[in-house]
Amino acid sequence: MSPTLLVVAKAPVAGFAKTRIGMERGHQQAAEIAAASLLDTLATATDVGWPVVVAMTGDLTRAARREEIEAALEGTRVVPQHGDGLGERLARAHLDADAGHGVVQVGMDTPQVTIDDYLQAWRLMTDGLPVVGPASDGGWWLLGVRRGSDAAALADVAMSRPDTADRTVEALGGRVETLRTLTDLDSWADVVAVASVLPGSHLSAAVTEVAA
Secondary structure, three states: OOOEEEEEEEEOOOOOOOHHHHHHOOOOOHHHHHHHHHHHHHHHHHHHHOEEEEEOOOHHHHHOOOHHHHHHOOOEEEEEEEOOHHHHHHHHHHHOOOOOOEEEEEEEOOOOOOOOHHHHHHHHOOOEEEEEEEEOOOOOOEEOOOOOHHHHHHHHHOOOOOOOOHHHHHHHHOOOOOOEEEEOOHHHHHHHOOOOOOOOHHHHHHHHHHOO
């Protein structure tokens, strides 16, 4: 039985998504980048062939590329995020997504994740340990757990810190399987770097338009 693939996403609304990039390139341009990243993430996620749950925050009716995103969400189950902080929202999203066969969770900030990354995470999860994909900024881009309740520890982990991945591993009991390290889309330089390895992607096209 396959796990549920959980995508945690923020509606790509100007001034709401990717605000750091918005300060560099403009908030509408940042929303376009966020939308492109979400579209690429959803395309890969749905191609894996597992059930996909999208935990969404924000108003999709105001999102950049709204119609494309709504079309990409067809065939997925969309649930609202709920909780006081990011850690609590992530923990609750795992519970919402769990169908009894494990949960593999990603965000929308690493569109370079491949089908092989997801399959490797699932293979490692069969040994019983959680799986973490570390990010170059000290966070993480993937978390795989055998039960949604195993992610409850995230509620007490400080997010968006240089040691978030280390704190997450500690909260999960100290023993995890590890995937390759990837770069999140935190800055314009990150966006350009990631887009360069994704020719033909939504992100690559959006970078070309924003740069112009």
